[in-house]
Amino acid sequence: MEKVMEVNNLKKYFALKGSLLSRKKILKAVDDVSFELYKGETLGLVGESGSGKSTTGRTILRLLEPTYGQILYRGKDISKINGEELRSIRKNMQMIFQDPYASLNPRMTIGESIIEPMLSHNLLGKKDAEERAFELLELVGLDSDYYYRYPHQFSGGQRQRIGIARALAMNPEIIVADEPVSALDVSVQAQIINLFKDLQEKFGFTYVFIAHDLSVVKYLSNRIAVMYLGEIVEFSTKEVLFNEPLHPYTIALMSAIPVPDPRAKDKRIVLDGDIPSPVNPPQGCRFSNRCFRKMDICDEVHPELVEINGHKVRCHLYSA
Numbered sequence: 001m002e003k004v005m006e007v008n009n010l011k012k013y014f015a016l017k018g019s020l021l022s023r024k025k026i027l028k029a030v031d032d033v034s035f036e037l038y039k040g041e042t043l044g045l046v047g048e049s050g051s052g053k054s055t056t057g058r059t060i061l062r063l064l065e066p067t068y069g070q071i072l073y074r075g076k077d078i079s080k081i082n083g084e085e086l087r088s089i090r091k092n093m094q095m096i097f098q099d100p101y102a103s104l105n106p107r108m109t110i111g112e113s114i115i116e117p118m119l120s121h122n123l124l125g126k127k128d129a130e131e132r133a134f135e136l137l138e139l140v141g142l143d144s145d146y147y148y149r150y151p152h153q154f155s156g157g158q159r160q161r162i163g164i165a166r167a168l169a170m171n172p173e174i175i176v177a178d179e180p181v182s183a184l185d186v187s188v189q190a191q192i193i194n195l196f197k198d199l200q201e202k203f204g205f206t207y208v209f210i211a212h213d214l215s216v217v218k219y220l221s222n223r224i225a226v227m228y229l230g231e232i233v234e235f236s237t238k239e240v241l242f243n244e245p246l247h248p249y250t251i252a253l254m255s256a257i258p259v260p261d262p263r264a265k266d267k268r269i270v271l272d273g274d275i276p277s278p279v280n281p282p283q284g285c286r287f288s289n290r291c292f293r294k295m296d297i298c299d300e301v302h303p304e305l306v307e308i309n310g311h312k313v314r315c316h317l318y319s320a
């Protein structure tokens with residue numbers, strides 16, 4: 001398998017302003033995260049809001065400055081490069097956002113928005129960029145005449161297709177899609193997920209697909225990393241994760257996936273309480289205040305991520 005990216009011990013901390021008398025607080029949004037990305041695969045990043053999955057996605061594309069760690073793109077560490085060097089590498093990595101409307105200029109036609117990155121990176125001249133935009137609109141299932149319309153004239157699903165066309169304009173190798181279907185109706189969600197799948201089959205894109213819901217990443221992902229409070233708590237292939245989830249948090253997320261059989265017993269595990277603040281995470285296991293399998297050690301000792309036959313888990317119930 002061809003490795004396109006390697007992320008080692010990535011940390012992204014934010015300094016929060018304290019009051020006059022209190023010290024500055026540090027929000028540890030991403031805390032020592034490592035993974036690899038292989039050409040043509042989809043890595044699902046899953047977790048509740050506050051788990052650090054979106055910050056991880058943005059930091060590996062250098063939309064946020066990493067606090068610590070390495071981000072190797074095709075062997076080159078891009079964690080500290082800047083200026084033209086970063087701009088040139090960033091063409092290969094694009095982001096698709098939950099709300100494409102926010103990333104589209106309401107005063108520009110859809111076509112102008114799509115050609116704008118091609119022109120600013122001098123990828124193509126205006127005429128060729130326009131031709132490419134027509135092609136891209138058709139590729140994502142839209143009429144090429146939509147080139148001349150404005151963002152407010154489209155539905156949520158159409159806007160997401162436009163967001164995808166805009167990301168494809170740069171011919172990227174890696175696409176980070178941050179909750180790209182969360183705001184859409186279920187039927188439209190399926191269409192957009194199918195579009196992601198078709199485009200990957202055609203062009204071999206590598207995706208990092210971010211969602212708070214395991215059922216959304218199930219169809220598309222080859223491997224899944226479950227995140228909680230800035231850390232990866234479980235990581236394996238999709239098949240292994242769904243057949244044999246190990247971490248109590250993953251088991252709880254799994255239990256929330258609706259079962260189509262109305263006679264099936266509701267086995268949902270409802271987690272008490274909210275995810276703690278990343279400013280002041282629990283000292284031992286970060287999931288300890290909500291865990292239904294908690295032991296005495298869990299309050300005291302922070303569990304390491306251990307690997308059991310290629311399946312990684314961060315929990316005192318398991319040892320390598």
Ligand code: SF4
Nearest residue numbers: 285288291298315316
């Ligand atoms: Fe639960 Fe303890 Fe495992 Fe944390 S380490 S997930 S608290 S059993």
